[in-house]
Amino acid sequence: MIWNTYKSWIRSYRDLPLLINQWANVVRWEMRTRLFLRTAEFLWQEGHTAHASSIEAMDEARKMLDVYSIFAEEWMALPVIKGVKTANERFAGAVETFCIEALMQDGKAIQAGTSHFLGQNFAKAFEVTFTTNENSIEYVWATSWGVSTRLVGTLIMAHSDDKGLILPPKIAPTQVVIIPIYKNEEQLTSINEKAVAIKNELLLRGITVKYDNDEKQTPGWKFAEYELKGIPLRIGIGPRDLESQTVELARRDDLTKSTVPMKDLAELILNLLDEIQISLYNRALAFRDSNITAVETYEEFKKVLEEKGGFISAHWDGTSETENKIKEETKATIRCIPLDNPQQEGRCIYSGEKSNQRVLFAQAY
């Protein structure tokens, strides 16, 4: 579809570069599905570009990788490793496949997004050519890139705990929930007044707030319920708070509680939401970094894989044969060759052949 469109749209270098983005519901045959991570039907975004030069296309592929990684890190609070796929893991038809790889709390890796530099492969397959400014005819250079609802599963698996979901404040649909604690109608009435005032104050500051004064559930029930739903911050207001002009603040990320004055509450919460966002990222980063293990031998490799999991940084001889053997024997694949990978002499853990850099292995979703 996309390439047929390109074929009819692209005539000259003046038509380039060209970008088409679409959101599409995709249905695939899957032998076995996994909620969010591999569903038979899913929503994804796919972007396709065509360029007049190789370098411009490559820049685009790299730019989109950055767009995805920035979204993952700054919005989802999910640290990712930007890298290049090996020939085995490369998208069919791509010259180079870039990816962002994340680590889940169970020690398995997941590809959170990809971006491909397609060279002229697709242009040749679909006969998409253009006239250059020097009046010659050339094939276009292309990229494609996408993310999907898989990111939702990734988000869940990266942050959540046994009490339920944990959402980073920046993407939480509701950032703050206010819960009244009362014994009778009079108390509720006066708490309502205060709570609504606080709610409005927060709304004015751009914070999304829900005030839950539903009388059908107890406070304790609500506490648990909103923790399950991952709302970053909870405000509790009871008779004691009315007395002292305070509220109780409870953080979802670390489950700590504190009593703070009502005065300047919005300012405090604004800061706290930022802090939670950063804290979630740092927690995930610390976990990820402590689960990148460098190994020197295949025995070590297998031991770490079995006992610890996570990413394993190891020398590899660069051949598909070795990669396939390791995959067959351990289920681990090369997730990527990090973009900022330091060059380093070594010996392939499997074949013993010379290697000039380490790559990241892991079992993956």
Add this chain to the structure above:
RNA sequence: CGGGGUGUAGCGCAGUUGGCUAGCGCGCCACGUUCGGGACGUGGAGGCCGGAGGUUCGAGUCCUCUCACCCCGACCA
């Protein structure tokens, strides 16, 4: 498609070598007491035991067939 497992109340499950009114937890309804971490008490409602056939005086339980779902493996983002 191979291997394993499960179908009993809205949900999660128990149910002995076949035995008489099929139980338990959660949830639900009513009332009262509660309400700062998923409240407690008392009372109550709710069941073609996945489906069909068979054995038997008697089947949730045994046999045959059938349907559905789940898990593991070859797949894959």
